[in-house]
Each structure stands twice: as C-alpha cells, then as structure tokens.
Amino acid sequence: MMTRKKWLPYLLKKLVIFLASVLALSVIVFAVSRLSPGDPLVSYYGERTEKMSPAERQQTMERLGLNAPLTTQYVRWLEGALRGEFGISYKYKQDVLDVIAARIGNTLLLGLPGFILTFVLALLLGIVCAWREDSWLDRIISKVGTVLSCVPEFWLSLVLILFFSVIWRLLPSSGAYTIGRENDIGDRIRHLILPMAVMILSHLWYYAYMIRNKLLEEIRADYVLLAKSKGLSRGQILFRHCLRGILPAYISLMAISVPHILGGTYIIETVFSYPGIGTLSYESARWKDYNMLMVLCMLTGVVIIFANMLGQIINERIDPRIRASEGLEVPTNEP
Amino acid sequence: MANLLEIQNLSVSFDTHAGEVQAVRDVSLSLPEGKVLALVGESGCGKSVLCRSVMKLLPRTAKIKSGSIIAGGVDITNYGERDMRKLRGSLFAMVFQDPMTTLNPVMPVGDQIAEAVRVHNRRISKEAAHRRAVELMKLVGIEHAEERSKLYPYNFSGGMRQRSVMAIALASNPRILFADEPTTALDVTIQAQILDLFREIQTTLHTATLFVTHDLGVVARVADLVAVMYAGRIVELGTVEDIFYDPRHPYTWGLLQALPAWSKGRDTLNVIPGMPPSLIHPPRGDAFACRNEYALGIDYLEQPPMVKISETHSAATWLLDPAAPKIPSPIQGGPHAV
C-alpha cells in the first residue's frame, strides 16, 4: 500500500512544478502589461502629466526606472520580489503590499464564504435533483438555473440593487461598511448580502446541474444494481456509493472554476463599489499602475495554481485509481 | 421438497419508443430447495428479465403485466420498494455477468462485503462485520483474504472479482441465488473454477440457484434442472438428463445440434437459420415456427400448449400432440455418440 517514502519526492515534484508555473506567469504578465499601450505616468501624476515637457517626462521615467530595457526592468523587479519588495503603487504612492493588505480582507470576506456556499449549495441542489429525477422540482430548478446562468452578473447586480436598495430600502447598495461604523459586524454582513447573493446565484446552477448529471450517470452504473440486490436503500446507495464516485470529478471542477468565480468577484466588487482586490485590479490595469498590477496578477495566479494542485492532491487521496496511475501504489494483480 | 420460488403465468413488458416489448410471456416455473435450475436461451429471449423481475431490479419502464411470484412461501408480486429491500440480500441475492463493473471501483472489496453483512443486521459491529467479510472471502476461495479485504477491485483479477461478488451475495445467507451469466465474462480456465464453486455452495448451504446462461456446456456442468427459453416463453422444461438425452422441442434440438461438437468432421457447422423474432409484435402461433424445419401448419396459427412428457419433463410443441406426425428426434444418444 502507500508508503511514506514515496510521498516526499512526490510533494517535491509538485512544489517544483508550482514554482516554475509562478515564474512563467510573472514573465508573461510583465511582458504583456508593458507592451500594451498607455501611459504609466498618468497614474502617478494624474492631470499634471499632460503639462509636462518632454525633458521632464524623460527625467521622471528615468527616476521610476521605466527607461531601461524590458529585460533589465524584469530582472530588477525579480530581485526585489525575491527580497519581498514589490515597489510602490504609482497611484497610492505607498508600498504595494500595504495597499493590498488594507483591502484583501474585504475580498476574502466576500470570496471565501461565497465560494464555499456555492460549492455546498450546488452539491445539495444536485443531489436533490438527481434524487427526484424528472420530478416537477427537478424541472423547475433546471429552468430557473438556465435563466439565471444566462443573466450577466453586472445586470443581476443592478436588478438586485434596484429592488433591495432603491425600492424596498432593505440593504445598502455599495461599499463594505457604513462610514463611521467600521467595527459593526452586523453592518458588514448587511453590506455583504447583495454581492454574495449575486456571486452564488450566477454560479450555482452550472455546478448543481453537473452534480445532477454525474450522479445520474453513476446511478445507472452496474455496481448500483449489485448494491441494490444487497438490500441497500436508495439513500444508502446514493450517499455511500455514488457520491464517492463523483466527488473527485466535482473537486477538480471546483478547482478549475476558482478563476471563473474569482473573475466574477472582481466584476461584482466593481458594480457594488466594494473596496476589495477586484476594484484595485481594475484600477491598476486601467491606469498602468505596473507594480500593483504585477502583484495582483501574481496573487490571482498563485491562488489558481494552488487550488488546482490542492484539488489534484485531494483527488488522489479519495480515488484509489488515480493513486495507482500516479505510481504511488503498485497494483498487485495476481490470479 | 419445498419450492422456494414459484412463478406462475408471469408476463413482463417494457415500454419503449417503438412500442411495448413483451420480454417475458406467460412463464411458469418452480425452483426447489437445494437445486440449480438453468435458464438457457439466446440473448434477448427474456432469461435475464425473468431473473431480475423476481428481485424487482428492472428499470421503471418495465411492468409486470400478469401472473404471480411466490418466494419463500410469500406472494411478493405486488411488493413495493420498501418490502423488497428487506428481502433482497436476505431471501435472495444476485451475481451479475461482468465482475469488472459490478463492484464499486472506489471502495475496498472488504468494505463492500461488510456492508452487505450489516444491511440486514445493524447490531453487528463494524469489526464483527469485517471479520465475517474475511470469512466469506475464504468461503468463496480467495486466498490471503485478510490482506486482500483492504484492496480495491482494480487490484483483483476477473476470477477474484467474481468470487467477491459471490461473497457479497452470500453475506446474509440468502435462500435463493440468482446468477445472470456469471461466467460469460471470464476466461475458460477460470470459468470451471467458478462453476464448481457454485455447486459447492449449493451443496453446503442448500441454496436454490436460478442460473442464467447461453452455454449448454456450462449447463451440463452446473444444472440439475433446465428451462429452455425462446422469445419470452419457456419451450421446454426438465431435468438436465431429460434435456440432454431426450429433448423434445425442435428449438432444443437446434441448440444442441448447433454445438460444434455435433459438427465434428463436417464441412459446415449446424446452424439454426434466421434470427429470433421481434418481441414488440411477436408472431402469432409458435414464435419459433419460421426457423423450425419441422413446423406444422398449426404452428403458424396457434401457440402450442405445454405438454407433460413425464413427471419432470414437459415441452411446448405441437409435435407432441397425438395428431401430429411422429418425427424421430435428431438427437440420439448425445453428441458423443456421433
């Protein structure tokens, strides 16, 4: 069976792949952001840039290190990054990390519970639909889901704001908290409800539908017939046998969908003027705030790569067949 | 000798896009304790459907149209899912054709057997259930059972998987065992071992077995009683000796003659010409008539009755009618007399 010895090289291998991916990502982001048109000085000096003389421009570019060849710039950035220095934000005139640190909490507060809720609700909804295949409940859920998945997130956000904030005045329409009540938890939660609702409502259905179909496929497998002939009830078969069969696929899917949901959060944050990483990313890309953009892209990339690897590792723990194909276990096929 | 299973005039149909498929038509059958009854026929003749309809393992499109099923002395024809669940595993259990797909690939084999042990007796502790699972694995001839109980199905060879499925079937001491082509997916050398295991279990545990197969060689090795099925009906029923040494139905003759052993030293193999009829609109009269070289005029018009030949032997063919011409059986003394 599984031995400890084989896990160490295995984890090392994963780590190497992880680092290589991150490095490759940094090169691509660096190159793409600098090669795209736009003026980085605008984010630093704002309106004043237009009044600068060519000589002044040249000087400031020199001072910000933007005149050196791309490769030199990249090497400088990499050297700093390895020391943990990512430079200052042109727009905020502060250390990039400080700006992000002030906001990342907000995004995590929105994204993490949103992701987990999507994951769990989709699973439950999928099970219910598979359990009552072709019932009115199954049909209604599928129909509603199809419609809601087609609605763009920003539009759904606006509709919810219209009803809950403008017409019924139940929930705040923007921001993360009411000014002056930073530490009121109730107020924070009230601000989270609408953005999180949009996030879940627009992603839930696709995953629920996938769970439903995978489960139905599993229910039709031969081993279910054997389980049934043992005398197991439908519930026992579904939860003990079928669910175990589909979990690996579901976890992979969720891991791959991290960027999808993350991208959604960025849009939602922008619509709700929610002070998170999403709004920050948008601004930094818009205003060529290079240092900020680099760190945010790297952060997103790392989260995605990490989620994928985690999904894979969890799958290998759950599914014995993957473990065998990875060579972690030697099949003992004797007559 | 008590009959553990009594099927009377059972008809089962499926609803499909093309129409109603009459898979089992008016079948009567009884299975005595401690015997192996083989159901023989070509694919699509309804033998598997008959087997599954007793355990109610058929898809929702299947309906029992008429007849009754009496298992263990109780009429279960109208039993619902909840009642059936109590009987599955405890009164009857089933071994399926392909052991590669009938075991759950992501669950250790020992756990799957232990689960079957605990289904009908929740008071058994997990440890005791596991010990019983290992015992069962030994009973069905799996060596190193303790170690192997922790392995997954993909670690097992075909023969061992089928043995594991047998262990699951035997977990709650069922009195009736259904076996649906249990050796078809296995290699010949493994087949003999599994067949012997069936006989061994039947003699030690006194279970009654309904054994579905298309292979007459397999029948010769395991069966006490044989029912030959064609187009949803039983056409001949008797002891294994009756069927092999004194067959009366032309379809049984055809099946026996089509065995390669009958064609030794000849240029062509004997065949039954044509194909089985569609069961959506089964032909009027005897369904076998159009493939039967001995068919009489009445065969095309009227379904022949089941005629009793001896205490154990009966066949549904007009050839047994007193008014029919006497046709000597082409099967005389078995293939080895040729």
Next chain:
Amino acid sequence: MPYNDYVSVEHLSHRFRLTRKIAIDAVKDVSFSIDRGEILGLVGESGSGKSTVARCVMGILRPSGGRVTYDGIDVNGARLSSEEKIRLQCERQIIFQDSGSALNPRMSVRRILSEPLDICGLARDRGEREALLIQNLDFVGLDAGILESRPGELSGGQRQRVSIARALLMKPKLIVADEPIASLDVSIQAQIVNLFKHLQAEHGFTFLFIAHDLAMVEFLCDRVGVMSKGRLVELAPTRQLYDAPRHPYTRALLSAVPIPDPRLERSREIPVYRAPEHVTRREWTRVGFDHYVLMER
C-alpha cells in the same frame, strides 16, 4: 521459393507503457509464419497478447521488438516504395470484434462500404461501384436493401457481415479477424464461422483468426497457435493440437471447455493450471510434424 512464408512474424515483442513507471509486456518473443491461403488460428485468454499480435501484423501497432513481413515486405519498414505501401494498405484487411463500435454509426452502409473503394480508386464509375457493393453484400449473405440502413438499425450478426463485406471489397490477400464472433449470439456465431469458411474456400485469402472459443477455432482453422501471458506456447496443425496437446497450458485450456454432456462433464475433474514460477530456459522445440512447443524449465 522466395516467399513461402507469406506472413512471417519474427521475435515479435510489444511493450505498453501505462505510466512512466509501469509498463506491460503484452507480447514477448513471438515467432510464427502463415502460408499463402492458410487459416491460422490464435487462441488464448484475455490479456494473453493475441490481439496485440494481430495489430502488429496489421501495422496498427509498431512492435517494440522483432519484425513482421508480409510477402517479403517489412510491415514497419522505413523505406517502402509507394507501390509497397499501397499493397500493404489494400491487400491486408482487419475485422474487429465489436462491429457496433467499429462501424461509424452516422454513416449508411452504402457510405461505409464505398469509402474504401473511393480511397483506393477501385471503382471507375458509379455503376461499377454499385455492382461491386451488391456483389460483395451477396458474398456475405446480405441483400442490397440494407445499403441505406445505418449500423444502429442492424442486428449484431448483420453488422459483422457488413464488416466482412467491407474487408472483402478490397479483394484482400490477407484478412486478420480479431475476435470477430465473440460479441455475437451462439446461433449467429456458427453462421458467421460457416461464412468465413465458405468465403475463404471461394476467395482463397490467407486468414489469421483470433478467438478464445476453442471449438470454433478447431472447426475453422488449418493450424492453431496457443498464447499465454504474451508468449506463444504451442503451434501445431489443428487435429494434432486438439488430439495430442503437449504444453501444460494448452492441456488445461482444452480440458477447461465444458463438454455438453452432463454425465460425462460431471464425472471429470478439471485440472487447475499454475504457470511455472522460475523459468530459466525457454526453448522452442519441434515435437512432431509441424508441431512446436515452448519448453520451459
């Protein structure tokens, strides 16, 4: 006699890599030859490597060791003339086990059959093509009415007949059939085997027949090879192999087939074959006229 060995397989081995660490030797050092117009049967249990041999002979798989030649042409040769390539492609045909998946379900029988004709340019015009189709369907006992059907509408036996017709259309000199009857019903199996025997007598092609049904092989083949765990363990003329098998595995395989006679069948013990564990020497030994056995010590 330059090409007495019409098809010759020399020291063929094939290794499947599953992952970087796990590899399976499906075929190990197999040598045999097939004479022109002969029917050679290859039997063995699942996983014995018989299908892999068939695929190597067809050039579908590139062997990891050894050589396959067809009429003197190296099947995997690097420098083949275009004439040789065309000969290899058109003169060798394969029939697969599962005609349900080997025939494209979206094509009509007409398209399935005419495609190879068009590729090899065997029919000059539409009339000639039509005549060829009908003629070949007739060879396999089907009538022209089937041309517009799709594989899904046919029975297993009819589909396999279509596969055979497709192979025959090319006027092949060598047909390799990989378990062509395994997925068919018993009564249909006999029909197809009769058809093979009849067609071979009529058209005289060389035939490599892969199967696990020993009785059918006995009926159809001139010579039979037995494979076990990737190795060819015995090769002999059919009568000789069935009457006097020499290798313990062949004996076990033959005696494991149940005899359809209850009294006889129940009174006999079926021996269990255990492969010898520490084999140090293997020798391909001639034990009788054209009868070879792999001696293992």
